[in-house]
Amino acid sequence: MSLGIRGKFVVGFDGVEHRIIRDGVVVVDGKRIKYVGKGYEGNVDRWIDAPTGLVIPGLINTHIHAATAPKDKGFIDDTGARHFYMSSLGENLTALGQAMRSSDYEVFAKFSLAECLKSGNTTILEISMVPNLGPEKAVKTIEQLGIRATESPIVADGVWDRTQVADLRTKWIGLESGLKKLDEAERFAKTYTGACGGRLIPAIYGDTVDKCSADLQKAIRIKANELKLPVTIHAGQWVVEFNNMIRMYGRTPIEFLKDTGLLGPDLIVGHGWAITGHPMINYPPVDGGDLTILAKSGATVSHDPLVFVKRGNKMHSHTAYLKAGVNVSIGTDTVPQDLLNEMRMASYTSKLADWDCHSGASRDIFNSATLGGAKGLGRNDLGRLAPGALADLAIVDMETFNGVPYRDPIKNLINSSQRSDVRWVIVDGKVVVDDGKLTTIDERKLLRDVQKAGEEIWARIPEHYYLKQTADEVSPLAFKLWDEK
Ligand SMILES: [Zn+2]
Incomplete structure (x- = not known):
């Protein structure tokens, strides 16, 4: 499958260092990146348009x-x-x-x-x-x-x-x-x-x-x-x-x-x-x-x-x-x-x-x-957007409360973007986060399962821990409970 991404900014790799491409394009063919630059005439199976997006290497x-x-x-x-x-x-x-x-x-x-x-x-x-x-x-x-x-x-x-x-x-x-x-x-x-x-x-x-x-x-x-x-x-x-x-x-x-x-x-x-x-x-x-x-x-x-x-x-x-x-x-x-x-x-x-x-x-x-x-990791095909590199990349929306106004997208990314601004993630040429949602797992069920597991672990602590303390004794709550003496 081929994939094209149009972004407001693309962090392309020129063989030596990262460069910012304004109104850039990344084209993915199968597992690898085929093209990084400005404008692309060819056809792809799917276009992801991110007119306010920053396209970064995964x-x-x-x-x-x-x-x-x-x-x-x-x-x-x-x-x-x-x-x-x-x-x-x-x-x-x-x-x-x-x-x-x-x-x-x-x-x-x-x-x-x-x-x-x-x-x-x-x-x-x-x-x-x-x-x-x-x-x-x-x-x-x-x-x-x-x-x-x-x-x-x-x-x-x-x-x-x-x-x-x-x-x-x-x-x-x-x-x-x-x-x-x-x-x-x-x-x-x-x-x-x-x-x-x-x-x-x-x-x-x-x-x-x-x-x-x-x-x-x-x-x-x-x-x-x-x-x-x-x-x-x-x-x-x-x-x-x-x-x-x-x-x-x-x-x-x-x-x-x-x-x-x-x-x-x-x-x-x-x-x-x-x-x-x-x-x-x-x-x-x-x-x-x-x-x-x-x-x-x-x-x-x-x-x-x-x-x-x-x-x-x-x-x-x-x-x-x-x-x-x-x-x-x-x-x-x-x-x-x-x-x-x-x-x-x-x-x-x-x-x-x-x-x-x-x-x-x-x-x-x-x-x-x-x-x-x-x-x-000894890999020159990861961590960069360049033809031949593996197609691992993420698109971060800059038109958010964290992103605007943007002039230098990398400084904004480090200093104010949040993970909720990450809209698309592609690994090995496959879209695994699509418009902010995981494509591979039921997010709501996962959150419920994690909460349940946490509650059960904390309850089990006194019986397993050699100091026999409760969860609240090992790690006290920030505030006392309403009805606590
Ligand atoms: Zn460790």
């Missing part, structure tokens, strides 16, 4: 936990463990996780993927679906929703063990168990290469830098090279992890990744904010520190600001990473799976970090959410 999200994230909404906000430097990882996320059932994962995964698409996000590096739904259901969900997704089982040979109130350490469970998981990842990659019409991108997911031993990281590196797969691992994601790495090895998380050889151009570092020189880490950089190591390696950092901002943490300047030569991409991690919102947050946190309005510039943020993510 955004790339390099870190999302789709099957587990919706439970966090209204629950991790305004909370965090002071003894874990405000992180939720060791405490209230544990309470929620233990109260989930398999049917919850399924409905949450669908919801998260739907959220991504409705915010113009067409490719995701998704971390939770294979472990929680099983490979078959995970792939089926991606097939159904129509998104492009990277998937893998999670590989680790350690677990977090909370030994004391404020002490969480790595308990090693043996290299063999990690290697078994790595075999599973290889089987998954071999079984599902080409699945979902090529929209499924196999990868290898190391869990966290402090749950994968040096030997396991070396094994992951060998396997990734052999199978030519992108790799991701959480590293530099909280102060506790940074301190544990120093205590265990005398190396920072980034130094350790370099030592094991896992750090390389095919590695996406999940979060990567807790590094040398960061004010919360207070660990001195040597010879340029972690930023220089990251830059020299060619690795990509997945910058996922909102989840950290909520606990008073932040990456210390998107612009500083770029200036050091680090490839930065953007991810949502948890709710809301709204990359437009995340881009805005990345821009503002960078400005706040540098006390500088030029920091976190719209141009750099847009590049990170498109070309930066594509580079991280």
